[in-house]
């Protein structure tokens with residue numbers, strides 16, 4: 604019994620650690636839905652920061668910090684869904700170039716993750732000017748990848 608519990612805990616720990624990189628999908632549509640869901644969540648929380656950064660919404664330091672924290676975390680998730688064989692299917696807008704230029708695509712993802720991590724630091728600091736600057740840099744990384752790798 605004790606051994607079984609230990610094994611269980613070990614497996615759970617391993618699963619938690621490797622989840623984003625090794626997420627498994629039964630069907631291509633599942634992978635597509637997973638990455639689109641991640642992007643949609645990231646977009647929703649990033650959009651709330653954008654509203655504050657642009658003055659369309661009143662600045663609320665606590666809300667900004669919470670949204671930036673979510674964006675930083677969720678930014679790690681969608682890329683596990685860009686597995687081989689998912690260039691078609693579902694209602695994907697992913698361009699086939701993702702798979703022929705995977706190194707470039709990954710570099711775009713890494714750059715975005717770095718910029719949203721900086722945005723998270725800025726948001727925790729609570730200074731609106733710094734948040735605006737960091738938001739602008741992060742938004743450029745979204746656009747750069749969408750321009751090259753997402754259908755309009």
Ligand code: HEC
Nearest residue numbers: 639642643645646649695696697711712715745748752753
């Ligand atoms: C490395 C490339 C890359 C980066 C960086 C990136 N995206 Fe995306 N994004 C994509 C691709 C590709 C799709 C289309 C996925 C599909 O339809 O299968 C997408 C789709 C989306 C969608 C639509 C999701 C849906 O409902 O189908 C939103 C919203 C989005 N991205 C927001 C963002 C935001 C916000 C950022 C920056 C913080 C960002 N993305 C950064 C590649 C990227």
